[in-house]
Amino acid sequence: MSKRTSAFRRLPVTLAGGAVLTVSALALAGCSTPGAAGASGDGPDIVATTTQVGDFTRELVGDSAAVTQLLSPGQSAHSFDPSAAQLLALSQADALVVNGGGLESWLDDAVQASGFDGVLIDASTGIELHGTHDHDHGAEGHDDAEAHDDAAEHDDAEGHDDHAHDETEATDAADDHAAHDDHDHGAGNPHIWTDPELAEQMARNIAEGLAEVPGVDAAAIAKNEAEYLPKLDALDEWISENVETVPVADRLLVTNHDAFTYFVEAYDVTFVGSIIPSFDDNAEPSAAEIDALVDRIGSTGVAAVFSEASISPKAAETIAAEAGVTVYSGPDALYGDSLGVEGSDGATYLGSQLHNARLILESWGVTPTALPAALQG
Structure with a gap:
């Protein structure tokens, strides 16, 4: 268990349902079979939306259920439009695992079009969302004293404090998932997985929800959860101990864009700014915003600009060149909105976060310590 404390709030969850998959969608889907991982002919069919929740779900179900992931590696959830075959997979699913927090703005329409009526599992349940402007993006960067209001509770010389976890809220959340009541996309930043401790909460939520799915092997879920959560805890502690050297x-x-709010909060980092001034990677920066960011880079002493693997690196490369700093792009880009393709550093959640942390630490002149045993192999 991680020892950092975090504030949590319940996010009510409901999806519109009851509509049947349209004839045209079925016709387009034809006989195609959506890709699945960890498939088991006798287990339930589970659909996961994003690459991150897809990875968490596969870790938890192992080979006890079929998992169909809607988004492909490198694909952003902000502008996603499910195909007819994916709607068909959703119509046949026993459970749907979502990131939540408003990330999947297309979700209600997809559920309504498919007629999905299974168990909804919202990985963001109980996690407090922060807005993109919770950080001061002014000329001086955000104030260190205000950069992380919970810094004293979050990271200190003696380590992390214990998570506040409300079991009653978790039980109530499962009821909300089944009832599909009062879905609220909210207005906060949905990139909660960038803090490994919140990723741990997401995995718990998914495991709890999966245990309620008819036909699921609850014992296998519990076993896999007990093996996976310590890895997330080890990741958090490894990043923290290395960041604390700076x-x-x-x-x-x-x-590239404001996708790392929760990483910034978790490790008391000053977020100087993003190229795209939004947590939606479809937004476009103005010339004035670009000029202002170049000025902030110069005035704060930033040494590097990070592109993201799922976003074109051109703007990041241009701004870094204008500011005279290093740009991290290509294979050195961060994994933000999406995990990477199979065989890349970011093919899994754990791999993506180790990749990101190593590069950020490198930009600060730090050679990271060896990985703990839980993260090796």
């Missing part, structure tokens, strides 16, 4: 004033970060 003076707070030197923990500066510039990224």
Whole structure:
């Protein structure tokens, strides 16, 4: 169990349902079979939306159920439009695992079009969302004293405090999932997985929801959860111990878009700014915003600009060149909205976060320590 404390709030969850998959969608789907991982002919069919929740779900079900992931590696959830074959998979699913927090803005329409009536599992349940403007993006960057209001509770010389976890809320959330009541996309930043401790909460939520799916092997879920959660905890502690070697004033970060809010909060990092001034990667920066970011990079002493694997690196490369700093792009881009393709550093959640942390630490002049045993192999 991770020892950091976090504030949680319940996110009510409901999806519109009851509509049947349209004849045209069925015709387009034809006889295609949606790709699945961990398939078992006798187990339930589970659909996961994003690459991150898809990875968590596969870790938890192992080979006891079929998992169909809607988004492909490198694909952003912000502008996703499910295909007819994916709607067909959703119509036949026993459970749907979503990131939640408003990330999948297309979700209600997809559920209504498919007629999905299975168990909804919202991985964001109980996690407090922060807005993109919770950080001060002014000329001086955000103020260190305000950069992380919970810093004293979150990271100190003696380590992390214990998670506050409300079992009653978790039980109630499962009822909400089944009832599909009062779905609220909210207005907060949905990139909650960038804090490994929140990823741990997401995995717990998914495991709890999966245990309620008819036909699921609950014992296998519990076993896999007990094996996976310590890895997330080890990841959090490894990142924290390495980040703590860097003076707070030197923990500066510039990224493609505002997808790392929770990483910034978790490790007391100063978020100087993003190229796209939004947590939606479809937004476009203005010339004035680009100029302002270049000025902030110069005034704060930022050493690097990070592109993201699922976003074109051109703007990041241009801004880094104008500011005279290093750009991390191509294989050195961060995994933000999406995990990477099979065989890449970011093919799994754990791999993506280790990749991101190593590069950010490198930009601060830190050679990371060896990985703990839980993260090796």
